[in-house]
Amino acid sequence: NAGVTQTPKFQVLKTGQSMTLQCAQDMNHEYMSWYRQDPGMGLRLIHYSVGAGITDQGEVPNGYNVSRSTTEDFPLRLLSAAPSQTSVYFCASKQSNEKLFFGSGTQLSVL
């Protein structure tokens, strides 16, 4: 099993550009989530999903969209990138209330 796979690993955007961060898991986990991590801070929950077709907002959802059309995939969309969205993004998945499995992260810079 590959676990949780995130692409790309690095991305540079200009203000106003849009892009999609990809996340896929092969563990048949119901729950998937996106976090952002800023320097010196912990992880803040952006959006999460408890199953295909179901998504909900986390702590910092503004400026981001998600969808969950399949169990495996949970893409994160930035509609109009802003410098405040410069961060490291982590996708994670789990089954029920157990431990989270994390991807290796995407380092995003918005100029």
Add this chain to the structure above:
Amino acid sequence: SQQGEEDPQALSIQEGENATMNCSYKTSINNLQWYRQNSGRGLVHLILIRSNEREKHSGRLRVTLDTSKKSSSLLITASRAADTASYFCAANTGGFKTIFGAGTRLFVKA
């Protein structure tokens, strides 16, 4: 606002010493988890303690949970240079949401 708050923010110790990190959270939880993050890497799960448990051990790790004080502690015994990392507590509040604290940066000097 974040669910968990770790204390201290940073900790520097000598190899062989014990390291203790504390976490406080705000609401009721199903379980509390501790994760480790090496610089520039993703988080790795260390240990999970459920709301009806008070103490749990895993190798050199010991976690305690006090639900009346909404606090938890992580003890790493006989620390090694390889334990240098950031450590995060994460509160599972039910309904699948897991909220992280800001973390403790541990530096173990050889």
